[in-house]
Amino acid sequence: MKQVTINDVAKAAGVSRQTVSRAMNDKGEISEETKERVLTAVRELGYRPNRMAQSMVTRRTGTVGLVFSDILNPFFPEVARGVQDVAREQEYNVFLCNTDDDPKVETQILQSLVAQGVDGIIILGSCLGAKALLEFADTYHPIIMTNRFVNHPNINQLIVDNIRGGALAAEHFIQQGHTQVGIITNENISYSRVRRVQGFFNTLLQHNLPCDESVIATGAPTLAGGYAAAKHLLTHQPQLTALFAYNDLMALGAMRACRDMGLDIPEHVSIIGFDDIHLTSIVSPSLSSVRVDKYMIGTKAMTRLLEMVARPDTIFPWQEMPVELVLRESTCLTFS
Amino acid sequence: MKQVTINDVAKAAGVSRQTVSRAMNDKGEISEETKERVLTAVRELGYRPNRMAQSMVTRRTGTVGLVFSDILNPFFPEVARGVQDVAREQEYNVFLCNTDDDPKVETQILQSLVAQGVDGIIILGSCLGAKALLEFADTYHPIIMTNRFVNHPNINQLIVDNIRGGALAAEHFIQQGHTQVGIITNENISYSRVRRVQGFFNTLLQHNLPCDESVIATGAPTLAGGYAAAKHLLTHQPQLTALFAYNDLMALGAMRACRDMGLDIPEHVSIIGFDDIHLTSIVSPSLSSVRVDKYMIGTKAMTRLLEMVARPDTIFPWQEMPVELVLRESTCLTFS
DNA sequence: AAATTTACCGTGAACGTTCACGTGAATAAA
DNA sequence: TTTATTCACGTGAACGTTCACGGTAAATTT
Numbered sequence A, B: 001m002k003q004v005t006i007n008d009v010a011k012a013a014g015v016s017r018q019t020v021s022r023a024m025n026d027k028g029e030i031s032e033e034t035k036e037r038v039l040t041a042v043r044e045l046g047y048r049p050n051r052m053a054q055s056m057v058t059r060r061t062g063t064v065g066l067v068f069s070d071i072l073n074p075f076f077p078e079v080a081r082g083v084q085d086v087a088r089e090q091e092y093n094v095f096l097c098n099t100d101d102d103p104k105v106e107t108q109i110l111q112s113l114v115a116q117g118v119d120g121i122i123i124l125g126s127c128l129g130a131k132a133l134l135e136f137a138d139t140y141h142p143i144i145m146t147n148r149f150v151n152h153p154n155i156n157q158l159i160v161d162n163i164r165g166g167a168l169a170a171e172h173f174i175q176q177g178h179t180q181v182g183i184i185t186n187e188n189i190s191y192s193r194v195r196r197v198q199g200f201f202n203t204l205l206q207h208n209l210p211c212d213e214s215v216i217a218t219g220a221p222t223l224a225g226g227y228a229a230a231k232h233l234l235t236h237q238p239q240l241t242a243l244f245a246y247n248d249l250m251a252l253g254a255m256r257a258c259r260d261m262g263l264d265i266p267e268h269v270s271i272i273g274f275d276d277i278h279l280t281s282i283v284s285p286s287l288s289s290v291r292v293d294k295y296m297i298g299t300k301a302m303t304r305l306l307e308m309v310a311r312p313d314t315i316f317p318w319q320e321m322p323v324e325l326v327l328r329e330s331t332c333l334t335f336s
Numbered sequence C: 001a002a003a004t005t006t007a008c009c010g011t012g013a014a015c016g017t018t019c020a021c022g023t024g025a026a027t028a029a030a
Numbered sequence D: 001t002t003t004a005t006t007c008a009c010g011t012g013a014a015c016g017t018t019c020a021c022g023g024t025a026a027a028t029t030t
Helices: A006-013 A017-024 A032-045 A051-058 A075-089 A103-116 A130-139 A162-175 A191-206 A223-236 A248-260 A294-310 B006-013 B017-024 B032-045 B051-058 B075-089 B103-116 B130-139 B162-175 B191-206 B223-236 B248-260 B294-310
Strands: A063-068 A093-098 A120-124 A143-146 A155-160 A181-186 A216-219 A242-245 A270-275 A288-291 A319-321 A324-326 B063-068 B093-098 B120-124 B143-146 B155-160 B181-186 B216-219 B242-245 B270-275 B288-291 B319-321 B324-326
Touching: A006 A017, A006 A032, A017 A032, A051 B051, A063 A075, A063 A103, A075 A093, A075 A120, A075 A294, A075 B093, A093 A103, A093 B075, A093 B103, A103 A120, A103 A130, A103 B093, A120 A294, A130 A143, A143 A294, A155 A162, A155 A294, A162 A191, A162 A242, A162 A270, A162 A288, A162 A324, A181 A191, A181 A223, A181 A248, A216 A223, A223 A242, A223 A248, A242 A248, A248 A270, A294 A319, B006 B017, B006 B032, B017 B032, B063 B075, B063 B103, B075 B093, B075 B120, B075 B294, B093 B103, B103 B120, B103 B130, B120 B294, B130 B143, B143 B294, B155 B162, B155 B294, B162 B191, B162 B242, B162 B270, B162 B288, B162 B324, B181 B191, B181 B223, B181 B248, B216 B223, B223 B242, B223 B248, B242 B248, B248 B270, B294 B319
Parallel strands: A063 A093, A063 A120, A120 A143, A143 A155, A155 A319, A181 A216, A181 A242, A242 A270, A270 A288, B063 B093, B063 B120, B120 B143, B143 B155, B155 B319, B181 B216, B181 B242, B242 B270, B270 B288
Antiparallel strands: A093 B093, A288 A324, B288 B324
């Protein structure tokens, strides 16, 4: 049960601590012969360097924090998987933390991660204000943020092309002949919410279609939120024949609402979601959605974060994630 | 950017390191007056104790590892959420790790977590052999394992009542008049797989219903695996009118297979899954499933783990998680 | 008044590693 | 031969905490 330390190995191999350290991290300045001797001693004793002790002096812990609203939203596990896979390759470990979209919780979590000594933090869609984020960035480096544009040298952004996503949805509705379209969206006025609605509305305007606040309904970005918002919207605006949802969960909630209201999909109402989580192709009717490569968000974020750790003084450009519209049964009668 | 250390606080408050430490961890031996003085200094300087340094001497990192096959299986996020919520309450942080059911990966991950210095490890359904697990437990403490019975003082078990789960499914099929029932299950012969099948078969036998290897089809515990297994099974055993699946993902895959084969659910084939993930009530037809409280698995596991951390020499009894059958459209015509 | 206790607070050591040096021997250059 | 240079390795310090002591003054007891 007693830990094997570097001194035990040194004694066993008949060398000094430093030589053992050299053998392990092969930084040179050591002969092949003694290196072999040390490494066999390492193997025999089952020595593994103590990370806390290493961290103490190197100021690196080999850990990062991944912060998001709720792991139960299938969007996040997909991103997390990307982060984790890159992390494991580089012998990094990652803390996952839920904020429940509560600013108080998020700040507490960030503090906790900093105290923990993580080498960097990835925040997927922060719910903090710009001021709080800038303040935090002043004291901590490096940070990756998605769907949030906070201009600070310690923060690197990964932005989904939300505007184009909204535009793609609108274009498809228009092309299908819809003229009365509505939006179901997050009540939190986030960066991505604004852009998605903006892209959608702009495209409608370009085609001289009516759109104003009255066709927007809001709710929590969840199944229940989407259900309630859709029910409310379709009750008060029964002329609508197409809905664009902030994310897939809300879209699925909307689908359920339609079913409960006796509205067929897509015969009476067409629906397009956002994110294209795995669920979209499982439900029936399957859900059209604006796809974004979630796994790649994860890998890109983590890769970039590690670059920032390795080169602390470099300022990296922000990156954009493309989107694409995936059509399924919820928008198209002739779809299999 | 420079870290505020305990010495800075000590200097600012005009006391020694130790007194600052006493003020923070209020262990007594300090007057209210100086405590106040120290704490205001702490606040003014924004001091937060460095966890690595603390860990160095206390041998506690305030971190635990949560290991499972794949975060993309919705079962695990639900459990993880329970673990994380308890963790946050106790100011713990948790590493999430995917093994992809690969023993090599799992051992590597466990090693990495130990080196990281986690205070404990929760393994949800290990894919390692008993020998490897015992060996690992010999060198590490404490460990929580679900659905795996490895008898070792360092390991505490949390076991789902798999046998009863299988029995409940069988009972319901029998009650509905089915006489030709099949099983779709994991190809890995895990603890839970054996028990679920066992509970199911035993109940069939008690009612003198036919059951043998020929009505078992295996595949990966995923959508695709369930799809393939169901297609194979229903092709070769077309008399089957009911399927019991190892987990919900396989069940959903089976539903899709039925649809592709022109079989209606539940008119031609009834299906029961396992786990009762959130998805079951979203799909259409909704899926009957053996429910287990996943969130509670997480909270129980983490709570127990912390108990083990606090009282290293105590041996705790294993715990059982009850199951219940939730009926939905996939097994019942008259269900709304 | 002397002795003992109590309440606070400070000091050196330790945790296990790496970094910046220092050292001595062998080799190469003068 | 003498002086540099290189190579291989060792030594003290440092990272920021907490632990086990030790010490001093005031309060209490004898």
